[in-house]
Amino acid sequence: MFVGHYAAGLALKKVEKRASLGVLFLGVQFVDILFFPFVLLGIERINIIENFTDATHFELEYMPYTHSLVASLFWAVLVYALFRWVIVKQKGIALVVALAVFSHWVLDFLVHTPDLPIWKDASTKLGLGLWNSAIATYTLEALFLLAALWLYLRSTTAKSTLGKYGMAVFVVVLLLVNIVNVFGPLQGDSKVVLAVSALASYFLFAGVAFWLDKTRS
Numbered sequence: 320m321f322v323g324h325y326a327a328g329l330a331l332k333k334v335e336k337r338a339s340l341g342v343l344f345l346g347v348q349f350v351d352i353l354f355f356p357f358v359l360l361g362i363e364r365i366n367i368i369e370n371f372t373d374a375t376h377f378e379l380e381y382m383p384y385t386h387s388l389v390a391s392l393f394w395a396v397l398v399y400a401l402f403r404w405v406i407v408k409q410k411g412i413a414l415v416v417a418l419a420v421f422s423h424w425v426l427d428f429l430v431h432t433p434d435l436p437i438w439k440d441a442s443t444k445l446g447l448g449l450w451n452s453a454i455a456t457y458t459l460e461a462l463f464l465l466a467a468l469w470l471y472l473r474s475t476t477a478k479s480t481l482g483k484y485g486m487a488v489f490v491v492v493l494l495l496v497n498i499v500n501v502f503g504p505l506q507g508d509s510k511v512v513l514a515v516s517a518l519a520s521y522f523l524f525a526g527v528a529f530w531l532d533k534t535r536s
């Protein structure tokens with residue numbers, strides 16, 4: 320799952336308004352932000368295979384340290400501890416950022432073909448496999464994102480014209496980007512290009528979310 324993860328960020332902002340939306344957007348992609356450098360370092364493995372599923376060109380072969388259930392819980396607890404006792408020292412914020420980190424696994428579980436391990440044991444891998452239908456994948460991500468946008472807009476107030484329309488336009492842009500992501504052809508077989516473009520989009524989208532959130536209160 321790609322843009323659908325941001326639904327968790329927008330929804331958690333409603334739960335804890337003091338949390339930064341930019342931080343929540345990084346939180347929901349935290350394990351992917353670790354995954355791509357891990358791939359380049361040879362710690363985890365992805366294989367680029369054209370049309371591996373209807374919605375992706377990737378076989379996610381080995382990723383226990385980022386996408387296993389145990390690792391996801393570990394990262395969420397670690398992030399909780401950092402925000403609770405080091406960064407903001409605020410329980411509510413620490414909790415929603417940790418939930419954002421763990422939400423990644425839950426949403427990935429819906430779409431991934433069984434490639435999410437419990438821990439390192441390769442014989443038990445989970446995933447409901449919505450990726451076998453590109454239309455179903457796209458629809459689910461779009462519904463999540465639109466529902467979360469609605470929650471976010473209802474729980475915040477615009478401070479300017481940009482504040483009034485900015486976040487909705489941003490969500491439309493994310494949905495357009497996801498058309499290419501879900502239905503588009505293979506963009507090339509370079510893992511470096513894949514990793515760099517994925518990481519760039521995660522930080523860019525978090526930056527835009529941070530900026531647009533400042534236009535609402």
Ligand SMILES: [Zn+2]
Nearest residue numbers: 350351423427
């Ligand atoms: Zn992921």
